[in-house]
Amino acid sequence: MLRTSGAGALPKRAAKTGQLCACFNIRKTARAITQLYDEELRPAGLRITQFAVLMAARGLESVTVSRLAKIGVMDRTTLTRNLRPLEKQGLIRIEPGADRRERQVRLTPRGQQALAAAFPLWEKAQTRVAAGFGHERLQRLFTELADLRATSRAE
Numbered sequence: 383m384l385r386t387s388g389a390g391a392l393p394k395r396a397a398k399t400g401q402l403c404a405c406f407n408i409r410k411t412a413r414a415i416t417q418l419y420d421e422e423l424r425p426a427g428l429r430i431t432q433f434a435v436l437m438a439a440r441g442l443e444s445v446t447v448s449r450l451a452k453i454g455v456m457d458r459t460t461l462t463r464n465l466r467p468l469e470k471q472g473l474i475r476i477e478p479g480a481d482r483r484e485r486q487v488r489l490t491p492r493g494q495q496a497l498a499a500a501f502p503l504w505e506k507a508q509t510r511v512a513a514g515f516g517h518e519r520l521q522r523l524f525t526e527l528a529d530l531r532a533t534s535r536a537e
Contacts, residue, residue: 404530415511422507426500432468433504435461436497439474439489447476447485455531468493 401407419430428436438453439445445453451461465487468474473493479486489497512520 408530418510419504419507422503422510423500426496426503428496428500430504430507431464432473433497433500435464435468435487436473436489436493436500439487440494440497444486444488446479447487450487471496 416430419433423430423433434454435450438450442449447458447461447465451458454461465474465476469476471492472490473496475488475490477486477488478484515523
């Protein structure tokens with residue numbers, strides 16, 4: 383039971399923490415948007431997190447796991463766990479880099495085909511979000527989110 387008075391009690395202002403917490407609200411929104419994109423990408427057999435990794439690997443041709451993790455603002459361990467299913471499906475190859483400690487991620491021809499199938503579905507999700515939220519508002523949101531990430535020193 384939550385205590386409301388006495389030593390160790392939460393102050394009254396804590397009652398609105400869920401409404402005021404930036405992290406809670408951003409994560410809640412991220413989950414909702416992730417569900418929307420995942421729903422649209424389902425016919426391609428990809429989740430938005432996988433699509434994003436494949437797009438980054440495609441755009442960079444060959445990228446280290448460390449750089450890919452930095453781009454996605456995630457730790458290497460989490461990214462490595464997310465790369466395994468993509469590798470098992472033959473969508474990416476993970477190879478030793480110039481430094482034996484480093485691993486290079488490369489998109490395979492099969493991964494390129496998966497992206498080609500998924501891209502129109504991603505566009506549908508993106509259009510849905512932009513139409514519902516507003517194109518200009520969405521562009522402003524991207525700028526605001528970049529500023530917020532900078533505040534956290536994550537980029």
